[in-house]
Amino acid sequence: MKTENANYKTALVLAIATVLILFWVIGAVGVLGADGDPADLMYIGVLAVGVTGAIIVRFQPMGMARAMIATALAQTLVTVIALIIGKQDAPYMSVFEIVSLNGFFVTLFLGSARMFQKSARE
Numbered sequence: 562m563k564t565e566n567a568n569y570k571t572a573l574v575l576a577i578a579t580v581l582i583l584f585w586v587i588g589a590v591g592v593l594g595a596d597g598d599p600a601d602l603m604y605i606g607v608l609a610v611g612v613t614g615a616i617i618v619r620f621q622p623m624g625m626a627r628a629m630i631a632t633a634l635a636q637t638l639v640t641v642i643a644l645i646i647g648k649q650d651a652p653y654m655s656v657f658e659i660v661s662l663n664g665f666f667v668t669l670f671l672g673s674a675r676m677f678q679k680s681a682r683e
Contacts, residue, residue, distance in 0.1 A: 566683055569622055572676030576629060579669040580608060592662060593648045600648060603639045610635040622681035629674035633667045640664075
């Protein structure tokens with residue numbers, strides 16, 4: 562593991578912070594519905610992709626970049642599934658809210674992937 566690398570450390574902190582913020586939002590208000598909506602359980606799959614990917618690549622920078630890209634894709638898949646099942650039809654949700662909130666997390670995961678890529682090049 563390249564812990565002496567500043568880009569690696571930044572990427573790792575960003576990835577962990579993104580997951581913590583995501584699950585904090587889910588616990589506080591819910592992402593795909595009201596607090597406690599079963600649809601929010603899909604985000605466990607996002608976490609599983611990231612953790613499994615990190616373990617498989619043994620936390621090596623280029624592998625971690627790929628794991629974060631896969632995590633961003635899993636987050637995108639949750640968004641698509643939410644729209645397919647009609648979560649935007651709830652009185653408190655809209656397509657814009659679902660896409661923008663999930664897009665925020667996708668962007669953070671991709672930012673982490675970019676930092677891991679920079680770390681791998683050093």
